[in-house]
Amino acid sequence: MPRKKSNPAPETGKVLKAATSQPTLTSLRGVSGWREATAWLRARGIEDVECITPDLAGVPRGKMMPSSKFTSNTSLALPSALYRHTISGEYPEETDTFRYEPRDSDLKLMPDLSTLSVVPWETDPTAQVICDIIDTNGKAVSYTPRNVLKNVVRLYNERGWKPVVAPEIEFYLVAKNDDPDYPLHPPKGRSGRSILGGQGYSIAGINEFDELIDDIYHFSEKQGLEIDTLIHEEGPAQLEINLRHGDPVELADQVFLFKRTIREAAMKHGIYATFMAKPMQGQPGSAMHIHQSVVNIETRKNIFSNPDGSASKAFFHFIGGMQTYVPKTLAMMAPYVNSYRRLTPDMSAPVNNAWGYDNRTTAFRVPVSDAAARRVENRLPSSDANPYLALAASLGCGLLGILNEVEPEPPTEDTANEGSIDLPRGLLEAVSLLESEPALAEVFSPEFIGIYAGVKRGEFETFMQVISPWEREFLLLNV
Structure with missing residues (x-):
């Protein structure tokens, strides 16, 4: 996707102007690593980051946190049961092929920094990032929607x-x-x-x-x-x-x-x-x-x-x-x-x-x-x-x-x-x-x-x- 330059807000204009030699900081969407993510968030005065991922219905789920915590190697987790409830919030009965994880163990949110962007309808400066789901051993969880598509690709x-x-x-x-x-x-x-x-x-x-x-x-x-x-x-x-x-x-x-x-x-x-x-x-x-x-x-x-x-x-x-x-x-x-x-x-x-x-x-x-x-x-x-x-x-x-x-x-x-x-x-x-x-x-x-x-x-x-x-x-x- 072509990169577009944004119009800097007055309070962040000096930061962006100084960073024109680094195209990533002026991009509207995505950075290549955590160091650039830190600079990108700082350049826009971002206060909060929404770490979101689609559930089976495609509903955004996740966590919000201060941007300083987002860039501090914080471990983000969601319960595995999140992928086993219905659109109305019920949890179906188990069958031979539909089972709950016995301990409802954690699944990890792994931010895909190529998706980092602002949330333009929020009144406070807020960013969002789409996350993949991995288990505690770092393996992609096969039944989560983004991973299902990634596997087909x-x-x-x-x-x-x-x-x-x-x-x-x-x-x-x-x-x-x-x-x-x-x-x-x-x-x-x-x-x-x-x-x-x-x-x-x-x-x-x-x-x-x-x-x-x-x-x-x-x-x-x-x-x-x-x-x-x-x-x-x-x-x-x-x-x-x-x-x-x-x-x-x-x-x-x-x-x-x-x-x-x-x-x-x-x-x-x-x-x-x-x-x-x-x-x-x-x-x-x-x-x-x-x-x-x-x-x-x-x-x-x-x-x-x-x-x-x-x-x-x-x-x-x-x-x-x-x-x-x-x-x-x-x-x-x-x-x-x-x-x-x-x-x-x-x-x-x-x-x-x-x-x-x-x-x-x-x-x-x-x-x-x-x-x-x-x-x-x-x-x-x-x-x-x-x-x-x-x-x-x-x-x-x-x-x-x-x-x-x-x-x-x-x-x-x-x-x-x-x-x-x-x-x-x-x-x-x-x-x-x-x-x-x-x-x-x-x-x-x-x-x-x-x-x-x-x-x-x-x-x-x-x-x-x-x-x-x-x-x-x-x-x-x-x-």
Whole structure:
């Protein structure tokens, strides 16, 4: 990611000016070591540092401390149970494959200093850094999301390849809602009226929230995050942010931070930003489309294209792997009961595992491009997915296709969303498929799959305790 120079605050200007011979101190994002981290924090007058890491849901967890303590070789720890609770905070019952660590021992936070950046919405000078999780012996903990993705990238690297991704994240702006029994509805824009649906690519729709969008851009720039484009989607007050292509771990980090950034910007304007897959009945869901390609590390050439520009065997095998394995990893891309409300016919989301050239009705779309940019877009993940796990699942399925030389079905020329649904119809079915495929355990680790499946089943059981309005409406007096 290109380094950008920040405008120094008046009280730190002298320090920054004196440090212009050291580009790292003027960078918006990342340093190369602890000595530079100390200077970077001092140059900005940073008082506190947030050490954060994604849990299974992608929620930021961690610790905050004074910057002096952060740079003093302090040992940071979290309990292992943090990766075994549900989105609602419950701890599921143990099973044969889902077990709690007997002592709930410590896991260590290892700051990745390449992610160090400011927290622009805080009133006091604050920085943040994303951390990896290691055990007390210094070994990477296999079931934590960032490590799951890193392991998939490593499998590519061992074969001389580097995966490249570009995520697109959709989300809704909604009016504040302090009672979960009431449906969500769009907020009022600058016109004083709630925006309606059917505003795809509307500039006026974006302008309704131009001050909020300005803050999103401002907060992002301060963190060294780069937005490629921003559009209004089909739903009322539904927006989409596209990110520039790059390294999967770096892009997952950006999505992780973007979600936090967008929520904070919305809260500043008295509204919510939600990444629920299906927040409003009768409206389109929110996706996290993932564009994927693979380059040869040595030649830097796209392995999806032959020297003559034609599509390579690796390209077709990657698609074959997606068709074969993505339905079995859907629980990592559609992780909640609500996610499957998005994956329904006639709601602008694929309900198949077909592929096609420039065909948005397929799960796997091949956009129009030249040979160097040949790529596959996975249109199944929803925006509620943990970005680390969604990217790991998608890339892992493609890799299995290449390694096993899986041949894809013929491309779909017409609409692919007519007829039967070719995907799991609910969370429990998706979790069972994830557990049933031995090849996935080799890619993601048996421990991760056991823990993840246990947490998802726990979330489903919690959901089943809730009586919905539909049940009160149609069952109360009719059965």
